[in-house]
Amino acid sequence: MHVMRENWDDLRAVLFMVRHGSLAAAATALDVNYTTVARRIAQAEESYGVLLFERLPQGYVATDAGLLAACEAEKMEDAETGFRRALAKADTRLSGPFSITAPQLLIAAHLCHVIEEFLGKHPEVELTVRASNALLNLNRREADLAIRISESPGDTLVGRRLTGQQTASFASAEVATRIETAPEATIDWIGFTYWTKPPKASLENYPNARIKMQFDDMSAVLGATQAGLGVARMPMFLGRSAGLTQVPVLPPQPYTDIWAVAHRDIWASAKVTAFKECLLPYFKAHAAEFMA
Amino acid sequence: MHVMRENWDDLRAVLFMVRHGSLAAAATALDVNYTTVARRIAQAEESYGVLLFERLPQGYVATDAGLLAACEAEKMEDAETGFRRALAKADTRLSGPFSITAPQLLIAAHLCHVIEEFLGKHPEVELTVRASNALLNLNRREADLAIRISESPGDTLVGRRLTGQQTASFASAEVATRIETAPEATIDWIGFTYWTKPPKASLENYPNARIKMQFDDMSAVLGATQAGLGVARMPMFLGRSAGLTQVPVLPPQPYTDIWAVAHRDIWASAKVTAFKECLLPYFKAHAAEFMA
DNA sequence: CTCATGACATGCATTTTTGCATACTATGTC
DNA sequence: GACATAGTATGCAAAAATGCATGTCATGAG
CATH class of the missing domain: 3.40.190.10 (Periplasmic binding protein-like II)
Structure with missing residues (x-):
């Protein structure tokens, strides 16, 4: 029955390869050496008996089977992040890892004060701030909470408008x-x-x-x-x-307005709630600085 | 972002632990040493920062988080087997691995002849026969095709009645x-x-x-x-x-009737079709041996 | 009470996986 | 045509995961 060795992680390599386009990029995202990605892919191919990528001069190109594998691996990833979210939701502690993302300049100008206040109140929280203009994927849990300059939270997220601009x-x-x-x-x-x-x-x-x-x-x-x-x-x-x-x-x-958005499952979690308790009063107090 | 080491396979260990109840049983099913299962579980716990099993004198008992993990891991497994099925469906070759399951005594009395004919016609097929009265899970792809003594194919499967009895x-x-x-x-x-x-x-x-x-x-x-x-x-x-x-x-x-059943996605695949081409004529020719 | 059994923990040697250094091949620039 | 770059392959040593042997602890039978 189980001649096949475990290969879920191999599928993850396939997914990242399809997503990032090259061994090197996939490896970076997976935080492993690209050699490893190549070998994982080779293992997956052997295990399933199918060619997942064609080795062309310009690099790896996914076959139909490879795309299908990535598609199913994405479902696996969804399940896995679903579990992470469920844990985050159930986590009522105000301690441990918590990540937010926001545009660099907004952090520099204002959010840094909110962050300082938050960490002062909750010193046990291990906060990671991802200062980036890129829209991180909150569904994939690249961050727990995002401060975004956008018209609305978007389809799959929930959020709260912080201020007009x-x-x-x-x-x-x-x-x-x-x-x-x-x-x-x-x-x-x-x-x-x-x-x-x-x-x-x-x-x-x-x-x-x-x-x-x-x-x-x-x-x-x-x-x-x-x-x-x-x-x-x-x-x-x-x-x-x-x-x-x-x-x-x-x-x-x-x-464009400024919003705080999060995944539906995370929005009411303890750490997000606590952060909002610093965020909302701050924006209420400083609303004048965003408008004429 | 990716401080966590890869852990999809760790979740698989959690799933099998929940499913089989003990380290030893899970290890057997995974075809690894039970020590490995214990270590995988420990890794998963560390990686997620949650206790998944309580170590009681009578063994590992899943916590709520552990059950949740297993539930999500099951979704991952579904996606993975979905991919396997898609490959099997797309595989038009009459070669390579193919597995069937049937009750021991039916194999001994009749199916052995069908199998012999099938292998004679398609010598490239690597056939695995799982002679068992246990109902293997075809959704989980424990076999490609099952010959079963039952009233109907069941909810999730499709099949064909071979004979009355x-x-x-x-x-x-x-x-x-x-x-x-x-x-x-x-x-x-x-x-x-x-x-x-x-x-x-x-x-x-x-x-x-x-x-x-x-x-x-x-x-x-x-x-x-x-x-x-x-x-x-x-x-x-x-x-x-x-x-x-x-x-x-x-x-x-x-x-009870005798049926040939398979997963919907597999039913029309090349090897299943070829096997049915031996199976149906055989049962047509030998119908008299099943009824007065 | 003794013994056998089942479930798990742990130290150590072995196997496997990984990363690194290096080599190879296309593409495009000057 | 020399050169830089992007992408990949591969041999080898280091690191990590695995299996094995052994030990602990609870349970149940006789």
């Missing part, structure tokens, strides 16, 4: 003064990815404007603005917390 | 002659488990009867009957193939 134009004090003094001079915009021209709403009062430079990262935009290189559009909270001066070039614009 | 009373030639000669003498019955008296229908014509001995195994009943120890009720095919003489003590009685 606006964007506005900011510049260094020096640049701000210059603009005030000589409003007719050319406005140098610091753009974010895919901007090709200055925002329309700004052209009414300051038609003499151009995109001076562009970045794909908001930290870079922020740095350039602080260095006095020009005017940038950014969330109100960011400009303010960075010590920039709001300039009237672009009037405040509505922007 | 009757039981009757059989005895050795010598005993049969004695009964014919002296019908009024005491009839010694050889009973099967839980029989407490001779079958009612036999008492009308042969009221002078008693249960002489009882077995819990039909092979034993058969042996005792062949040894001339008495009369036994058994499936018609069995008495006939064993060279026993049918005696009129108990007239033929309706008995």
Whole structure:
């Protein structure tokens, strides 16, 4: 009956291979050496007697059977994370591992204070903060709680709106003064990815404007603005917390809300609840910094 | 993120522990040493930070978390066997592993001929025959095809009725002659488990009867009957193939049908189809041996 | 009470798995 | 065409998992 050696973990390797595309990437995600991934895949193939990947010059390409294996392995992963969630839900202790994710700049500007308060109240909690703009998969439990800039929690998650937001134009004090003094001079915009021209709403009062430079990262935009290189559009909270001066070039614009979201099963768990007890009052108290 | 070492196989150990009740039994089923099962469980507990089993003097007893883990692991197992089935279904070759299960005595009396024919036609197939009265779990893919004595394929399986059956009373030639000669003498019955008296229908014509001995195994009943120890009720095919003489003590009685059953996904696969092509003609040709 | 049995724990030697260093092959850049 | 890069293969030594032998503890039979 059980000639086959255990191979659930081999299927996991197949899943990660399909998901990440190369041995190296899969290995990184699995936190093992890529050699191991190759061998696990080979084992799985032997165990099932099927070729799961074709070894082409450009790398491993999944066969139909390989895709099917990954599909079923994904179900296995769902069950496994389901178990993890059930444990997290049942865990009423305010201690042990707890992970949150949020955009870097929001952490730097505000959440760091919430985190400090939370850890002060609950020193037993081993908090992991994943500062990332990437949308981590909460279903897969890449984090317990996410603070996201989005319109809604999304289909499969539950959440709570923390605050509304606006964007506005900011510049260094020096640049701000210059603009005030000589409003007719050319406005140098610091753009974010895919901007090709200055925002329309700004052209009414300051038609003499151009995109001076562009970045794909908001930290870079922020740095350039602080260095006095020009005017940038950014969330109100960011400009303010960075010590920039709001300039009237672009009037405040509505922007995406900030939400705290979690998986349905986790939302009411002890540690998430405790974190929310720090989070909500903080945002209530600081709501003014997010809007004009 | 992935501090946890891979642990899907550890969950499998938990599942088997819950299913089989002791380290030794789980280990046997997993085909590993029981020490390994204990260590896997310990690893899983560490990895999830939860006690899955309580170590009581009478052995491991699953905690709520342990039962939950087993439940989720069962879902993982379902996904895994689902993949195996998909492979089997897609496998159009008439070669490689193929397993069937059937009651021992039916194999000995008839199926051995079907098997011989099948292997003659398809010598590349590596056939495993699991002769067992236990109902193997075809969902879990303990066998690809089962020949069963039952009323219907069951909820989750599909199948085909091979033949009806009757039981009757059989005895050795010598005993049969004695009964014919002296019908009024005491009839010694050889009973099967839980029989407490001779079958009612036999008492009308042969009221002078008693249960002489009882077995819990039909092979034993058969042996005792062949040894001339008495009369036994058994499936018609069995008495006939064993060279026993049918005696009129108990007239033929309706008995459970014989079915070939398989998982829905496997039923139409190449090897199952090929086997059925031997099986159905055989039962058509030998139908008379199962009924009066 | 003794003995046999079943269930588990543990130390140690062995086998297996893993990681590392190195080699190989395509692709694309200058 | 030299060179850097991405992706994979492989031999070998280190690390980890496994099996085995032995020991403990409770239970039940005689």
